Amino acid sequence: MLEADRLECTRGDRxxxxxxxxxxxxxxxxxxxxxxxxxxxxxLRILCGLLSPAHGEVRWGGRPIASxxxxxxxxxxxxxxxxxxxxxxxxxxxxxxxxTLAGRSCTRAAALQALEDFGVARxxxxxxxxxxxxxxxxxxxxxxxxxxxxxxxxxxxxxxxPLAALDTAAVAYLEDLIANHxxxxxxxxxxxxxxxxxxxxxMLRIDLDIQ
Amino acid sequence: xxxxxxxxxxDLLLVFRRRSDVFNTLVFFVIVVSLFPLGVxxxxxxxxxxxxxxxxxxxxxxAMLALNRLFASDYADGTLEQMALASxxxxxxxxxxxxxxxxxxxxxxxxxxxxxxxxxxxxxxxLAVMAGSLVLGTPVLSxxxxxxxxxxxxxxxxxxxxxxxxxxxxxxxxxxxxxxxxASGAGLSAQAHLLLLGASLALAxxxxxxxxxxxxxxxxx
Numbered sequence: 001m002l003e004a005d006r007l008e009c010t011r012g013d014r015x016x017x018x019x020x021x022x023x024x025x026x027x028x029x030x031x032x033x034x035x036x037x038x039x040x041x042x043x044l045r046i047l048c049g050l051l052s053p054a055h056g057e058v059r060w061g062g063r064p065i066a067s068x069x070x071x072x073x074x075x076x077x078x079x080x081x082x083x084x085x086x087x088x089x090x091x092x093x094x095x096x097x098x099x100t101l102a103g104r105s106c107t108r109a110a111a112l113q114a115l116e117d118f119g120v121a122r123x124x125x126x127x128x129x130x131x132x133x134x135x136x137x138x139x140x141x142x143x144x145x146x147x148x149x150x151x152x153x154x155x156x157x158x159x160x161x162p163l164a165a166l167d168t169a170a171v172a173y174l175e176d177l178i179a180n181h182x183x184x185x186x187x188x189x190x191x192x193x194x195x196x197x198x199x200x201x202x203m204l205r206i207d208l209d210i211q
Numbered sequence: 212x213x214x215x216x217x218x219x220x221x222d223l224l225l226v227f228r229r230r231s232d233v234f235n236t237l238v239f240f241v242i243v244v245s246l247f248p249l250g251v252x253x254x255x256x257x258x259x260x261x262x263x264x265x266x267x268x269x270x271x272x273x274a275m276l277a278l279n280r281l282f283a284s285d286y287a288d289g290t291l292e293q294m295a296l297a298s299x300x301x302x303x304x305x306x307x308x309x310x311x312x313x314x315x316x317x318x319x320x321x322x323x324x325x326x327x328x329x330x331x332x333x334x335x336x337x338l339a340v341m342a343g344s345l346v347l348g349t350p351v352l353s354x355x356x357x358x359x360x361x362x363x364x365x366x367x368x369x370x371x372x373x374x375x376x377x378x379x380x381x382x383x384x385x386x387x388x389x390x391x392x393x394a395s396g397a398g399l400s401a402q403a404h405l406l407l408l409g410a411s412l413a414l415a416x417x418x419x420x421x422x423x424x425x426x427x428x429x430x431x432x
Contacts, residue, residue, distance in 0.1 A: 048296055049296070050292060050295060050296070050431050050432070051431075051432055052432060070298050070299070070300060071298075073296050073297055073298040074298035076296060078292070078293070078296050080289050080292055080293075081289070082287075082288055082289025082292070083288070083289060084288060084289035084290045084292065084293045085288065085290075086221075086225060086284075086288065086290060087288070088224075088225050088228040088229055089221075089224065089225070089228075093224070097217060097220075097221050098290070098293060100212055100214060100217040101214050101217055101218060101221075101293065101294060101297055101299070101304065102293060102296070102297045102298065102299075103214055103297050103298030103299045104298075127228075
């Protein structure tokens with residue numbers, strides 16, 4: 001259970017939002033909306049614990065995330081603005097190394113399957129430098145498929161513009177993946193400007209424009 | 212594979228795929244040290260006297276040149292963010308990154324320094340002591356440099372700032388390192404200097420990964 005309690009975020013001398021509270025239980029999805037520059041990415045980074053809020057706190061299982069950092073990190077998958085892939089490494093190496101560094105085990109077969117699921121199995125042995133923007137995004141998102149397929153899946157996904165640069169087939173696949181994850185007891189917080197066709201789950205919409 | 216072994220392997224693999232980066236540091240070191248005998252003249256006593264200082268100063272500057280590469284690319288492509296969100300404590304990953312950085316930028320200097328020392332007509336005992344002092348000293352440079360590199364991540368003009376931040380902390384290493392070689396050249400025991408270098412290494416090993424991890428979190432905020 002993730003709780004945000006009266007969060008306030010300031011960047012420079014500008015207040016992006018204040019008194020923002022919500023909670024997220026298993027099988028729920030939060031869709032953050034808002035124009036550019038309203039603080040969506042900042043809010044996601046606060047939820048991850050990368051950014052500290054000016055006021056308020058984020059709690060995981062009732063405890064502030066700063067006090068359970070490693071435990072919280074094990075329950076969290078964050079796909080940020082940047083793809084977090086190294087240009088010099090191949091897609092497969094990126095996925096394997098990224099997962100191992102995050103502290104999760106990863107077999108080669110599982111990694112290949114995740115790339116296959118995202119339709120980039122053909123590029124598995126190519127350096128990411130040679131891939132297109134959309135393919136890089138798919139490699140980055142393959143972590144989700146890997147996380148969902150693991151023995152004990154990672155419950156909380158925090159996704160920053162996951163649909164950006166993806167083609168329609170990949171968008172449809174990702175929507176399916178998100179819907180299945182939520183239905184299976186997972187939690188998702190995401191931002192997107194595109195309409196999201198995940199209708200079968202409880203969706204909470206937070207509009208930062210109104211804050 | 213443990214996350215620590217994984218990050219060492221990853222950073223070495225990245226360097227292997229982009230080899231020019233390694234040679235920059237090494238070439239700088241070799242050029243600076245080799246130019247001195249040419250510029251100062253072939254007087255053996257004078258060369259012997261200045262060798263420890265020249266080699267140590269060059270090693271220090273070479274280590275500093277390589278610092279900005281420690282975290283910059285991971286910061287730019289978002290992998291650093293992911294490391295900060297790993298279930299492994301961040302300082303463990305910092306230890307791995309600094310170790311890989313030292314293997315690439317520090318170890319080659321240690322290995323080539325005795326060869327360069329021959330240009331200065333250094334006696335064999337002094338060469339051995341110099342290699343020893345570099346083995347103990349260059350990891351300290353990498354560890355302390357990590358704190359500076361982490362603090363100046365994403366700052367414009369970070370290169371100059373790093374130099375200002377870490378130079379004062381580098382000076383004791385330079386004094387003890389060069390001092391050890393001078394002492395052995397003068398026929399005295401270098402033990403005291405080497406022990407002090409070893410103590411600095413122990414202290415830096417304990418404190419700097421932790422400080423670097425804190426600095427990285429501040430830079431990511």
